[in-house]
Amino acid sequence: MAEIVLDHISKRFPDGSLAVNDFNLSIGDGEFVILVGPSGCGKSTTLNMIAGLEDISSGKLIIGGAVANNKSPKDRDIAMVFQSYALYPHMTVRENMGFALKLAKTPKDVINTKVEEAARILDLTQHLDRKPANLSGGQRQRVAMGRAIVRAPSVFLMDEPLSNLDAKLRVQMRTEVSRIQRRLGTTTVYVTHDQTEAMTLGDRVAVMRSGLLQQVGSPKELYDRPDNLFVAGFIGSPAMNFLSGTLEEGKLRTNLGDFPLTDRLRQEVERAKGGRTVIVGVRPENFEDASLVQADVRGHGITFRATIDVVESMGSDVFVYLTQGRESGVTAAELEELAQDSGRADTGGSGSTIVARLDAATQVREGGEAELWVDARAVHVFDPATGRNLTVGAAADTAGSPVT
Amino acid sequence: MAAITPARRAGWTTANFVVVALALIPVLWLVSLSFKTPTAVLDPSFIPSQWTWGNYSGILTSSQFLRPLLNSIGIGIISTVIAVLLASMAAYAIARLRFPGKSVLIGMALLIAMFPLIALVTPMFTIERALGLFNTWPGLIIPYVAFGLPLGIYILSAFFREIPWELEKAAKMDGATPFQAFMRVIAPLAAPGMVTTAILVFLACWNDFILAISFTSTISSRTAPAAMEYFSGGSVFTVPTGPIAAAAVVITIPIIIFVLFFQRRIVAGLTSGAVKG
Secondary structure, three states: OOOEEEEEEEEEOOOOOEEEEEEEEEEOOOOEEEEEOOOOOOHHHHHHHHHOOOOOOEEEEEEOOEEOOOOOHHHOOEEEEOOOOOOOOOOOHHHHHHHHHHHOOOOHHHHHHHHHHHHHHHOOHHHOOOOHHHOOHHHHHHHHHHHHHHOOOOEEEEEOOOOOOOHHHHHHHHHHHHHHHHHHOOEEEEEEOOHHHHHHHOOEEEEEEOOEEEEEEOHHHHHHOOOEHHHHHHOOOOOOEEEEEEEEOOEEEEOOEEEEOOHHHHHHHHHHOOOEEEEEEEOHHHEEEHHHOOHHHHOOEEEEEEEEEEEEEOOOEEEEEEEOOOOOOOOOHHHHHHHHHHOOOOOOOOOOEEEEEEEOOOOOOOOOEEEEEEEHHHOEEEOOOOOEEOOOHHHHHHOOOOOO | OOOOOHHHHHHHHHHHHHHHHHHHHHHHHHHHHHOEOHHHOOOOOOOOOOEOOHHHHHHHOOHHHHHHHHHHHHHHHHHHHHHHHHHHHHHHHHHHOOOOOHHHHHHHHHHHHHOOHHHHHHHHHHHHHHHOOOOOHHHHHHHHHHHHHHHHHHHHHHHHHHOOHHHHHHHHHOOOOHHHHHHHHHHHHOHHHHHHHHHHHHHHHHHOOHHHHHOOOOOOOOOHHHHHOOOOOOOOOOOOHHHHHHHHHHHHHHHHHHHHHHHHHHOOOOOOOOOOO
16 A cells, blocks of 8 residues: 655757656545546556556655655555556466565465456456457456456556447446445546546546646536536536636626636626626536426526427436537637547537537427526636636646645 | 358368479489489489498498598587577577667668578688688587577577566566576577577588688587588499488488477467466
């Protein structure tokens, strides 16, 4: 068991590119931390630095109270699960799982006991004498997990361990990973680009973008109070809707309607003196069919009329897509990056399509016009220049600070 | 692809038959010669009119052939082991590391492989005389290793490149030193490549004539192909065709066994299953 402290860690590759920039994070003993971000954001590099597979350019890495910068991987007491599993193809499952113990010169009977125990946890007992080539994807993934847990290391590192599985198996293994981690109570750092995994698995989630740590917090915290546009757009599925808006005359003007201003926003407006363009973020579930909103709640939001383009009924909810054609367009570097990463041409960034999640009882029809309600209390306002969330403000300062 | 018509099939069968016949008839002719009596050597019939084991019993009891045969086996095996060992280390470095002068190194290796051997015999002869390597086992082993390396490095670096990087990282995380990772994870996976290399290097040593005839002077280090050159007939006027044919057959047999035995191991595919697949 160990805690990990990354103290101003940076990684510069020989070609001069800065992969990780001044990364600060303190991971508590037994904590499950997720590093999430789009591809190329430096999350895997960070993990490799913890593992000792990449050198640290500057900063201090402390594992279990001792500086580990120059320790070789084998002296760090860390086990790692790779995206490709990296099982040794010439060894049986038993040999794969026992390899680390064998290298550590553990007596044979001890190895056998430990391997068999791990196999029981992972339901691999009847496959112990097979080679990886004869296993299914899910079984190989479990062997990779088994190879890590057999050693009972003080830290687990997982590099997108589920991304090679099909969707159904991935959900199943996600629960499994969570269960095993809880059972063993081992400090775990888990890298993924999948925000769903990040939200469901971790005690805390660290969002990265181009080498910079954006925000650290519990999944709920990131979801409810994103520090900036990037985190807001990355966390949540379907993604947050972004619209352009103006702060003027004590109101937040958008083409959905005018929102009343909170006190904090009013201060921001005063500081900016007069009209100010902002980006407004609204999560899909903060919309509702106006006719289904209780009268006493109605006052907390605004209503607007819109033409419904597409209706997708999920049974439990209904997703509707609306076009707000008049929109002039919202642009910010963060949003462009998000759009690129997800392959979506416009992450609501153009402001033309809005996704709303409505109650299943809604009567809206495709092509019809409907009156929708937006919860004004849940609206986020971002500064288009810095991407900072003006609605949470102070929370931005806590990013990266050590957990207590 | 066009359907295989009977005409097409017949055409290919004929072509294959011609090619195989062209390759095999001289070998069969050699076998036939090795069973002919000395006087019947000039007899043009394919099947000997009179069969004899005399040629075989002659060479297999003569130290003029047995000692060179032993030299061939010893020099071949030692050269192969050294060449494969050095080639796998060099190929591993080439496949895995980025170091200055890597392309120069590969170029040099290629250069050695392309240089006509005969052009190097004279300078190497002088060097070997000066170093006292002439007519010794090392005198043949060193050039054989040198000429076997380029090929070995080429084959093996291709094999090493195929092995996923992550396996090595996994071994490191499992607590292996770089040497352990190489010996226990990488080398077993590159085994088919090593066997292929070993076979090719061994064949080259075994079949070599130019170096063997140039760098040896007595049967203490002369290899079998070179020794055949020194066979003598029953009298000064007899051409030792029979014994030479018999010796040629004898040195061909180990090669056939060797290739048949290792052929199956050359099949790659050991790496399948390492990554998701």
